[in-house]
Amino acid sequence: MTEFELIARLTPHLPLTDAVIQGAGDDCAVLAAPAPGQELLLKTDAIVEGIHFLPETDPERIGRKALARCLSDIAAMGGTPTAALVTLALPAAPQVERIEGIYRGLRRLAEAHGVAVVGGETTTNPGRLLISVTLLGTVPAGRAVLRQGSRVGDAIFVSGELGGSIHGHHLDFEPRLAEGRWLAETGCVHAMIDVSDGVAGDLPHLLGAGSATLGAELLKSAIPIRRAAREAARAGDTAKPPVVAALTDGEDFELLFTVAARDAVPVLDGWKARFPGVALSCIGRVVDRPGLWLRGEDGLRPMIGKGYEHFR
Amino acid sequence: MTEFELIARLTPHLPLTDAVIQGAGDDCAVLAAPAPGQELLLKTDAIVEGIHFLPETDPERIGRKALARCLSDIAAMGGTPTAALVTLALPAAPQVERIEGIYRGLRRLAEAHGVAVVGGETTTNPGRLLISVTLLGTVPAGRAVLRQGSRVGDAIFVSGELGGSIHGHHLDFEPRLAEGRWLAETGCVHAMIDVSDGVAGDLPHLLGAGSATLGAELLKSAIPIRRAAREAARAGDTAKPPVVAALTDGEDFELLFTVAARDAVPVLDGWKARFPGVALSCIGRVVDRPGLWLRGEDGLRPMIGKGYEHFR
Numbered sequence: 001m002t003e004f005e006l007i008a009r010l011t012p013h014l015p016l017t018d019a020v021i022q023g024a025g026d027d028c029a030v031l032a033a034p035a036p037g038q039e040l041l042l043k044t045d046a047i048v049e050g051i052h053f054l055p056e057t058d059p060e061r062i063g064r065k066a067l068a069r070c071l072s073d074i075a076a077m078g079g080t081p082t083a084a085l086v087t088l089a090l091p092a093a094p095q096v097e098r099i100e101g102i103y104r105g106l107r108r109l110a111e112a113h114g115v116a117v118v119g120g121e122t123t124t125n126p127g128r129l130l131i132s133v134t135l136l137g138t139v140p141a142g143r144a145v146l147r148q149g150s151r152v153g154d155a156i157f158v159s160g161e162l163g164g165s166i167h168g169h170h171l172d173f174e175p176r177l178a179e180g181r182w183l184a185e186t187g188c189v190h191a192m193i194d195v196s197d198g199v200a201g202d203l204p205h206l207l208g209a210g211s212a213t214l215g216a217e218l219l220k221s222a223i224p225i226r227r228a229a230r231e232a233a234r235a236g237d238t239a240k241p242p243v244v245a246a247l248t249d250g251e252d253f254e255l256l257f258t259v260a261a262r263d264a265v266p267v268l269d270g271w272k273a274r275f276p277g278v279a280l281s282c283i284g285r286v287v288d289r290p291g292l293w294l295r296g297e298d299g300l301r302p303m304i305g306k307g308y309e310h311f312r
Numbered sequence: 313m314t315e316f317e318l319i320a321r322l323t324p325h326l327p328l329t330d331a332v333i334q335g336a337g338d339d340c341a342v343l344a345a346p347a348p349g350q351e352l353l354l355k356t357d358a359i360v361e362g363i364h365f366l367p368e369t370d371p372e373r374i375g376r377k378a379l380a381r382c383l384s385d386i387a388a389m390g391g392t393p394t395a396a397l398v399t400l401a402l403p404a405a406p407q408v409e410r411i412e413g414i415y416r417g418l419r420r421l422a423e424a425h426g427v428a429v430v431g432g433e434t435t436t437n438p439g440r441l442l443i444s445v446t447l448l449g450t451v452p453a454g455r456a457v458l459r460q461g462s463r464v465g466d467a468i469f470v471s472g473e474l475g476g477s478i479h480g481h482h483l484d485f486e487p488r489l490a491e492g493r494w495l496a497e498t499g500c501v502h503a504m505i506d507v508s509d510g511v512a513g514d515l516p517h518l519l520g521a522g523s524a525t526l527g528a529e530l531l532k533s534a535i536p537i538r539r540a541a542r543e544a545a546r547a548g549d550t551a552k553p554p555v556v557a558a559l560t561d562g563e564d565f566e567l568l569f570t571v572a573a574r575d576a577v578p579v580l581d582g583w584k585a586r587f588p589g590v591a592l593s594c595i596g597r598v599v600d601r602p603g604l605w606l607r608g609e610d611g612l613r614p615m616i617g618k619g620y621e622h623f624r
Contacts, residue, residue, distance in 0.1 A: 021351060022458060027388040027506055028353040028449065030456045034345050039333060041340040044356075044397040044446050046435050076339040085356040087444055123358050127439040132399055134356050134446040137340065144342045146334060194339055 006096065007122060010103050014117040015110050019082060022118075029118035031083055034138045041079045041137035041144065045069045049091070049128040053171070059101025060108075061171040062131065067106045069196070070135035071113060071175035072253040076194040077146075078184020079139035081177070083116045087132040089125030102131065113177060145184050145257070147205045149191040154286040155264035156206075156216060160254040160279055162199060163229030163246035170251035179275055180255060188267055192257035198248040199223075199256060199283070200292060200303055206258055207286065218284035218303070220296035223247060247294075247303065258286060318408065319434060322415050326429040327422050331394055334430075341430035343395055346450045353391045353449035353456065357381045361403070361440040365483070371413025372420075373483040374443065379418045381508070382447035383425060383487035384565040388506035389458075390496020391451035393489070395428045399444040401437030414443065425489060457496050457569070459517045461503040466598040467576035468518075468528060472566040472591055474511060475541030475558035482563035491587055492567055500579055504569035510560040511535075511568060511595070512604060512615055518570055519598065530596035530615070532608035535559060559606075559615065570598055 011024040022030035034040060047053060047069065053062045067084060074081045086106060088099065110117050115135070159176055176194075183189050191206045199218075207214040220243055229245040232238045238245060259267050264282055271280045287293070292303040323336040334342035346352060359365060359381065365374045379396060386393045398418060400411060422429050427447070471488055488506075495501050503518045511530075519526040532555055541557040544550045550557060571579050576594055583592045599605070604615040 022456065026459050027385040027504075028355040028391065028456075030389070030451065030458075031352040031354060033348075033350055033352060033453075036345075038345060040343040040345060040352075040448075042343060042395065042397060042430060042446075042448060043340040044399050044431075044433055044444070046399050046401060046433055046444065048401065048435055048437055050438070051436055073339040077342070079340065083354065085354060085446065087356055087358050089358060089360065089442060118354060119356070121357055123360055124363055125360055125437070125440070125442060126362070128437070130401060130437060130442060132356070132358065132444045134354075134397065136352075136354060136448075139342065141345075144334065144340075146342075147338050192339075 006099065010100065013107065015107055015115065017082070017114060017116040020116045020118055023116065024119035029083065029085070031118065037141050038138040039141050039144065041074055041077055041139055043070050043073045044132060044134040045073065046130060046132040048130045057171070059098045060105030063102035063105030064109050065171050066131040066133045067109050068173060068175050069253065070133045071177060072194040074135060074137040075175050075177045075180035076192050076255060077139055077144045078180050079137040079144065080181065081113055081115045081135050081137040083118045083136045084110060085134040086117060086120035088120070088122045089130040090122065091125060091127055091129050143184055145189050145192040147191050147193050148208060150206050150214060150258040150286050151190060151260070152214065152286055152288045153261050154190055154258035155261050155282050156218070156258055156284045156286065157267070157280055157282050158195065158199065158224065158254055158256045160252070161224040161226035162195070162252050162254065163242065163249045164226045164232050165249055165251040167228035167232065169226065169228065173253045175253065176255045179278060182274055183255070183257060186267060186270065188259045188263040190258045190260065192255060195252040195254045195256045197250055200247045202256060203292060206256065213288055213290060215287045215290045215293065216284055217287050217293045217295060217300065220294050222281055222283045224279055224281045261285070318411065322412065325419065327419055327427065329394070329426060329428040332428045332430055335428065336431035341395065341397070343430065349453050350450040351453050351456065353386055353389055353451055355382050355385045356444060356446040357385065358442060358444040360442045369483065371410045372417030375414035375417030376421045377483050378443040378445045379421050380485060380487050381565065382445045383489060384506040386447060386449040387487050387489045387492035388504050388567060389451055389456045390492050391449040391456065392493065393425055393427045393447050393449040395430045395448045396422060397446040398429060398432035400434045401442040402434065403437060403439055403441050455496055457501050457504040459503055459505050460520060462518050462526060462570040462598050463502060463572070464526065464598055464600045465573050466502055466570035467573050467594050468530070468570055468596045468598065469579070469592055469594050470507065470511065470536065470566055470568045472564070473536040473538035474564050474566065475554060475561045476538045476544050477561055477563040479540035479544065481538065481540065485565045487565065488567045491590060494586055495567070495569060498579060498582065500571045500575040502570045502572065504567060507564040507566045507568045509562055512559045514568060515604060518568065525600060525602060527599045527602045527605065528596055529599050529605045529607060529612065532606050534593055534595045536591055536593045573597070
């Protein structure tokens with residue numbers, strides 16, 4: 001089967017929407033402009049065999065993850081995803097069933113979120129499978145929630161639970177799209193990011209990376225620890241205590257954001273009413289002392305450890 | 313140097329435009345909606361070390377090529393590129409100077425065409441460098457030139473020269489953006505594609521791939537052969553006669569399009585007046601007999617050979 005035959009076999013099954021004027025199969029996709037009053041969001045993200053998934057990982061979960069990571073970034077802006085492109089770099093001769101599985105997982109998640117898949121590319125990458133997804137989205141003009149904007153005294157919130165993602169969550173997480181949009185609509189959120197490198201790695205982005213003035217004080221007992229992180233610690237699978245895993249493990253894909261202290265309770269109440277099945281935790285506050293600080297039984301200590309970083 | 317430090321070193325130098333509301337450094341880029349009456353174009357394309365460039369290829373030319381390939385696709389729709397995302401999948405420890413060279417080449421070409429670089433990603437790809445570029449563009453509503461639309465009797469045109477691209481053209485080609493826009497504005501073009509897999513590989517896309525009715529008859533003496541293809545044949549570097557190289561070699565990145573026979577001379581005259589430095593050749597016509605046919609001294613023969621195809 002050639003590249004063209006494989007693509008021909010996959011493209012008739014790609015999800016489309018009313019915005020798609022020309023989908024896969026031409027030099028470019030052609031899409032309707034967004035509705036008046038909307039701006040565009042654009043994101044790309046790649047996952048690589050051996051790093052973000054394993055050769056034996058279920059292909060549907062691989063495809064799902066490739067798209068879900070980009071969806072999580074659109075969520076962190078308070079946006080709505082509209083159309084995706086998929087690049088598959090394949091290790092050798094085409095692995096037809098594996099590729100079809102990847103597309104199946106990707107397609108299902110795309111359909112669930114009203115995302116059209118409008119093309120992409122298939123190329124060779126001897127050695128390992130790589131999937132790169134580009135996602136286009138929209139956000140009401142002037143309402144995208146950026147990483148910059150936190151102020152001293154802000155409450156710091158995180159959705160869901162943290163840590164131990166490697167035990168399954170990194171493949172099956174639900175991008176917090178409805179939650180992100182709702183948060184943006186409240187108008188209360190000062191800054192937001194999706195946690196992909198651990199709270200310890202990503203929180204500094206909300207404090208102005210490298211800022212000489214802002215820091216964060218987290219309350220150890222308030223950190224929402226995922227069950228898998230506790231179980232891994234209990235089983236001796238990791239040397240990290242659960243709270244350290246929760247703060248430093250990668251691929252949580254939860255929303256981390258700051259709001260003014262006076263808005264903390266209304267946001268928490270509103271969230272609970274709107275998203276009863278998704279935890280929201282106030283884990284600390286923005287302080288005027290640089291660095292990340294953790295308050296536990298033994299007082300206030302500087303946080304050690306970083307989020308997951310490539311090349312480390 | 314960590315991933316973040318490397319990105320921090322590169323992103324302040326990325327070209328921006330008035331349409332960029334938030335560039336690299338947030339979860340997504342935020343872009344202004346296109347002007348009223350415009351539709352969006354979206355394209356992604358990847359180049360891989362050992363396939364599209366070599367380990368010893370000048371990094372600036374690698375970066376240039378990665379973007380130029382996408383620009384060529386926007387050109388083939390008659391569109392205008394606006395913003396790009398760049399994904400670098402790096403073989404091992406960061407190769408700082410190489411990566412800076414890649415960005416330099418990419419940036420220069422982006423600036424030359426008014427394209428903002430609004431983000432992307434850096435990940436690891438043990439074994440080889442892979443660069444994936446996503447390009448957003450615009451086209452006047454309803455005016456994108458698609459691959460479908462050729463009719464029996466249409467004249468077939470190709471810009472520039474063909475064949476022997478491997479000897480340098482594949483790194484240094486000029487995407488035919490002004491030419492593609494001009495062609496779209498004439499309103500004469502029935503169908504257009506950029507030639508990346510050879511005329512023999514890509515022309516069938518303009519005839520409705522797999523169509524049972526349309527074919528093309530090309531005139532051997534009209535095929536514009538690149539000097540490098542002639543020289544390679546003369547030097548014995550290839551077993552392909554020059555005209556076969558011209559029709560089957562990959563990566564020409566020229567515009568291949570069809571117009572009604574009555575529009576052929578006006579289009580040719582208009583092109584010569586507007587683009588005196590770029591060749592335009594009428595190489596044949598669309599016929600109602602399926603297949604590709606080449607008319608030479610020895611009469612009409614079916615064309616043998618295909619364009620470059622992965623997995624072959």
